[in-house]
Amino acid sequence: MQTLVNVEVKMERIKEIIEIELTGEFKSCTLEIIEDYYEDMLTCIGSDAPTDHHGYVGGWITHTLGVLENAVMICNMYPFLHRQLMVMGAILHDLGKLKDYTLVGNTFEHNSSRYLLGHCAEGVSILSKYLEKYNIEKHLKDGILHIVGCHMGSQPSASIMQPVMPEAIFLNFADHMDALAEPVREAKEKTQIGDWTDYVVGTAERKLYIV
Ligand SMILES: [Fe+2]
Numbered sequence: 001m002q003t004l005v006n007v008e009v010k011m012e013r014i015k016e017i018i019e020i021e022l023t024g025e026f027k028s029c030t031l032e033i034i035e036d037y038y039e040d041m042l043t044c045i046g047s048d049a050p051t052d053h054h055g056y057v058g059g060w061i062t063h064t065l066g067v068l069e070n071a072v073m074i075c076n077m078y079p080f081l082h083r084q085l086m087v088m089g090a091i092l093h094d095l096g097k098l099k100d101y102t103l104v105g106n107t108f109e110h111n112s113s114r115y116l117l118g119h120c121a122e123g124v125s126i127l128s129k130y131l132e133k134y135n136i137e138k139h140l141k142d143g144i145l146h147i148v149g150c151h152m153g154s155q156p157s158a159s160i161m162q163p164v165m166p167e168a169i170f171l172n173f174a175d176h177m178d179a180l181a182e183p184v185r186e187a188k189e190k191t192q193i194g195d196w197t198d199y200v201v202g203t204a205e206r207k208l209y210i211v
């Protein structure tokens with residue numbers, strides 16, 4: 001399948017960051033999930049086009065790398081955050097989206113998981129089975145599940161609960177920033193200085209003034 005982005009390069013960058021940032025069971029568990037979902041991760045759309053961000057083949061991995069780079073930057077700025085949970089959480093935060101879409105021919109279609117459970121709950125369901133195999137302390141397992149389950153920030157947007165861990169709140173910002181960046185860049189490219197963009201859908205949900 002043809003993709004709009006070089007997905008292998010993006011996956012290599014994710015693995016480079018894993019080598020630098022993750023250790024022990026966090027690293028092993030993350031790499032095992034990547035190995036099992038490798039093809040889905042490379043091809044899946046990031047969200048629903050045209051009303052949401054990264055809605056193209058390869059969008060999932062593009063967005064995941066963006067959130068991961070944001071998470072590393074945030075950890076450098078705020079070292080009181082749990083770095084391993086932030087990095088693992090960034091890589092796996094949209095794991096459940098790999099179950100939301102089914103490839104039909106050359107396009108992705110929604111399946112019922114998206115409407116029955118949503119990608120936060122799906123992500124928790126997948127991840128909890130992997131975590132059972134790893135010797136990670138219970139409070140850290142609970143923490144990574146909370147980040148994945150609550151990264152959307154509020155219940156109407158598929159979050160299971162309101163985030164109550166600092167890492168889940170900061171990851172929610174990292175996620176929003178990356179979801180916002182691509183539609184905003186595209187809107188800026190199409191707009192003259194001193195003018196308003198068209199309505200920017202998704203995270204922004206407004207017209208923007210360009211300087
Ligand atoms: Fe998400």
Ligand SMILES: [Fe+2]
Pocket residue numbers: 063067093094175
């Ligand atoms: Fe996301």
